[in-house]
Amino acid sequence: MELMIRRSLFMMLVLSTIVRGGEAKLWPNFYRSTCPNVEEIVRGAVTKKISQTVVTIPATLRLFFHDCFVEDAPDNLSLAGDGFDTVIKAKAAVEAQCPGVLGRRDGLVSLASRVAGKLPGPDFNLDSLTTLFGKNNLTLFDMITLSGAHTVGFAHCSRFTNRLYRFGSSSSVDPTINPDYARELMQACPANVGPTIAVNMDPVTPITFDNVYYANLAAGLGLFTSDEVLYADGRSQPVVKGFAGDQSSFFAAFAKSMVKLGRVGVKTGRRGQIRRDCTAFN
Template sequence: MGMELRRSLLVGVVLVVVVVSGEAQLRPNFYQFTCPKVESIVRQAVLKKVRQTFVTVPATLRLFFHDCFVEGCDASVLIASPRGDAEKDAPDNLSLAGDGFDTVIKAKQAVEARCPGVVSCADVLAIAARDVVVLSGGPSFTVELGRRDGLISQARRVAGHLPGPDFNLNILANLFRMNNLTTHDMIALSGAHTVGFSHCSRFAKRLYAFGPSSPVDPSFNLPYAQLLMRACPRDVGPTIAVNMDPFTPTVFDNVYYRNLLKGEGLFTSDQVLFSNLLSRPVVKKFAADQSSFFRAFAASMVKLGRVGVKTGHQGEIRKDCTAFN
């Protein structure tokens, strides 16, 4: 009798494991029967927003990165708190452009009008991030779906989870590894800076206070540093920003990596990808072969979209992306 009971319990445990494992799987056709047109609905909303302002592209892409690296890809970064203590209120997220939030909110509203209470804000954000890449000339890829929206959004939980502009290769690689992403993924995903922009305060130290022997970071291409100094003089206003790629800032391409070869990486965390001998070969490959970069970026975006996802009975499907139900 004792043996039979143990066997029954063992079977029960195996079944539970199978169910939980099954629930954790994202899949491209998750809304095949509940909201079959979800991707086209989101695409139309994103396209309309991009036509209004190109800032939508880097803003939405950056929003996806920041969301996934804190609490996982669960739209926790979209929550608005009247007390100013939500994830988006953390110092590391204050520079997120409003157009990214607006894009997801409007896309979600369009989806809700057709499929109320079915599609998560996390999935809308994942689709929108892919769409802005495609709309700016980058690679298309299949977005896995089935995420649910998280129930935690706290500013105090952000610190230490997002890449900083002054990080070296080891710190960057470790941070990505914590999210099941390789150093190769990190180098590929850094290519998103080909359509990004940055406020002057994020890299001013490299221009004016790098070190006692050289106020300008010697890894900078000097003409590029001088160009940045004209755009970002000392004590410039906090709203002034420059393009991460000064040559093709509105095209998703591999020029970001070509810039690194010339010492024209805006952040220390950009230029270190070429300065460090471990990552340099990948930078050279992407700089020489855009299709190689595109394949790597697409694959790494799919992996990024799996980070810390909530599925099955976890989380919720928010009606309004800015508020818990």
């Protein structure tokens, strides 16, 4: 049952990525008359992709987040990998049965300069996180919920090694990290490690989309400062504890917050263009 729930959440994510910003404002059953089986078509394509590689889930989550926070981010292709391939395959599956119906509006400009200041950093504190998400009409609760996506995927050592070797004058290691976890990370990411080395963001259940991420924070197993601060700060800790003890509550909240995330920067009417090919301007 939990597997079905996770796949349903993920299918919703991919469908949102494909249709975000159509010809008019979207609503439930938007394609009921033009492509009534769209959800089933996308579900089939996504299920097949997941069976090929587990990287599909974190890659698509990352693609979706970057695409929502940064309009047509120029690094989407390099960031997404299997995530973008999932969208392409889902789009192709829909086109095969409902040609020329499904689409999303994209911007006409893709500049690296648009990225600066629009994505959360691994060293962000709660105020910085809340401010950034607030600019996108997302609440503190949404931010904590969406951070749960870190229950899958990996991160390069350069994103967090300052917590292991250069934290502060009194201690080179961040004292909020579980000591055993810190030693484990040091073994995986020695000082001056190469730029391609990465570790799982969830050291306990790295390939399962679940609520263990939140339990990890209580145990000092948050990989980024921006993760661990969610438990360390009293303003966010109650939500973390709640999700850690109730996976169903987390799943329900995640679905709602993902819908809100999908509305960030959505284009309607004549804004942007509906691409025939997701990889290029028309």
